[in-house]
Amino acid sequence: MEGNKVLYKKxxxxxxxxxxxxxxxxxxxxxxTCPNRDGKLGTGGCTFCAEEGTGFENLPNSYxxxxxxxxxxxxxxxxxxxxxxxxxxxxxxxxxxxxxxFKAYVLEATEVEDIVEIAISxxxxxxxxxxxxxxxEIKVKHGIEISVELGLQTVNYHSLKKINRGHTLxxxxxxxxxxxxxxxxxxxxxxxxxxxxxxDDVIENAKIMSALKIDQVKLHALYLMKDTVMGTMYENKxxxxxxxxxxxxxxxxxxxxxxxxxxxxxxxxRAPEENSLFVNWGMSWWKITEEIHNKMTKENTxxxxxxxxxxGKALDK
Numbered sequence: 001m002e003g004n005k006v007l008y009k010k011x012x013x014x015x016x017x018x019x020x021x022x023x024x025x026x027x028x029x030x031x032x033t034c035p036n037r038d039g040k041l042g043t044g045g046c047t048f049c050a051e052e053g054t055g056f057e058n059l060p061n062s063y064x065x066x067x068x069x070x071x072x073x074x075x076x077x078x079x080x081x082x083x084x085x086x087x088x089x090x091x092x093x094x095x096x097x098x099x100x101x102f103k104a105y106v107l108e109a110t111e112v113e114d115i116v117e118i119a120i121s122x123x124x125x126x127x128x129x130x131x132x133x134x135x136x137e138i139k140v141k142h143g144i145e146i147s148v149e150l151g152l153q154t155v156n157y158h159s160l161k162k163i164n165r166g167h168t169l170x171x172x173x174x175x176x177x178x179x180x181x182x183x184x185x186x187x188x189x190x191x192x193x194x195x196x197x198x199x200d201d202v203i204e205n206a207k208i209m210s211a212l213k214i215d216q217v218k219l220h221a222l223y224l225m226k227d228t229v230m231g232t233m234y235e236n237k238x239x240x241x242x243x244x245x246x247x248x249x250x251x252x253x254x255x256x257x258x259x260x261x262x263x264x265x266x267x268x269x270r271a272p273e274e275n276s277l278f279v280n281w282g283m284s285w286w287k288i289t290e291e292i293h294n295k296m297t298k299e300n301t302x303x304x305x306x307x308x309x310x311x312g313k314a315l316d317k
Contacts, residue, residue: 007296008255008303011216011265018145019116024080025088026072026115028065029058030105034093034123036166041125046153047163047229048222050275058091065108073112086117086147095122095131103134110142117145119187124150124175125167136182147185149218150175155208159196163230169208176212187216187265192250194222195239202250206257207309216263219254221247221288223271224278231277244281248292252301260304267292 015023036042059068069087076082087109095102109118118138127148135146150172154160157168172188179186190205209217222241224231233239242250251267258264267289271279280288296302308316 005302007293008258008264009260009262011263014216014263019084021084022080022082023084023086023116024076024082025086025119026069026076027058027088027090028068028105028109029061029063029091030065030089030094030097031061032092032094032097034166035096035126036164041166042164044164044229046165047233048224048231050225050228061091065105066112069109069112069115073114083114084116085112085114086119087112087115088119088121090121092121093123093126094120095126095128099130099134102131106135106138110138110144115144117147119147119149121149121151123167124152124172127175127178129178132178132182132184135184139182139184145185146182147187147216148179149187149189151189153189153191153220154194154197154201155205156194156197156201159194159201162196163194173212176214180213185215187218187263188214189218189220190254191220191222192254193242193247195241199250199253202254203257206254209262210257210259210307211310213259214262216265217258218265218269219251219267220269221280222278223269223276223280225272226275226277234277241278244283244288247281248288248295251292252296252299255296255303256301256306257309258303259307260302262303264303 012022034045037045059071063071065087069085073085076085089105089109097105106118109115118135120135138144139146152172153163153165155169160168176186188209192202192205222230224234234241247268255264268280268285270285273279
């Protein structure tokens with residue numbers, strides 16, 4: 001690699017640097033929904049999203065926050081001898097909850113020992129001052145770090161409309177500006193193989209993440225479940241999915257244009273095989289990740305290699 005550069009800035013390394021040791025996420029599943037599901041902004045949710053949302057490995061939302069955290073914590077502690085944890089409020093849109101109910105759930109997480117961070121997963125159009133101010137109180141009073149994970153999926157606002165996100169790029173930019181006022185780390189979720197996106201969109205994803213100084217990104221490949229809008233479209237052959245080698249090339253291109261300080265949580269997600277129509281080209285997530293690593297090494301490339309577009313590029317001598 002040029003100058004002994006690492007391939008990309010890994011999330012596990014970031015957490016170890018920040019907390020002095022390995023840290024594990026403990027998922028929390030709450031009984032909630034999204035504004036593009038319940039009629040506030042639309043119905044049906046994102047066209048790729050199934051009824052259970054994204055937390056397919058979560059404990060039932062009938063469990064209390066404390067029960068979920070302790071059960072998951074005990075499992076991870078026995079398996080990995082871990083000592084520090086992140087309470088990850090993962091499924092659907094957590095800040096869409098009524099404020100007082102949201103406060104109660106988050107406060108319950110602070111009562112569990114060894115929680116060093118609370119990560120809140122939500123939508124760009126569900127970020128408001130009241131929720132952010134409360135999270136800042138938690139950080140100050142309890143000494144627990146706060147991070148926010150925003151589902152965006154793509155900066156292509158035409159694609160956002162096609163997948164029924166219910167918001168555009170503007171709401172995402174507004175959310176980032178508001179979150180950054182509190183100094184919370186922000187992670188953005190992106191899907192790099194939406195049928196209506198091409199390589200230019202992949203590059204623009206990276207450029208906008210860099211320009212907005214996004215702290216972390218989490219990359220996904222599109223997975224399709226039965227009884228979803230996109231699942232039906234796929235069965236009807238209304239679109240094609242790019243081959244796995246093209247997805248891998250898109251990930252590499254994205255990383256090349258991404259600011260080298262941005263932390264990468266993962267290069268591809270895991271997804272349930274039950275009731276699925278398409279999941280990661282029938283390959284394991286770690287195999288796809290390994291092949292991306294091998295390609296990057298062979299091509300002598302790395303995160304930020306092409307990050308030459310900010311700071312007055314036209315003025316460069």
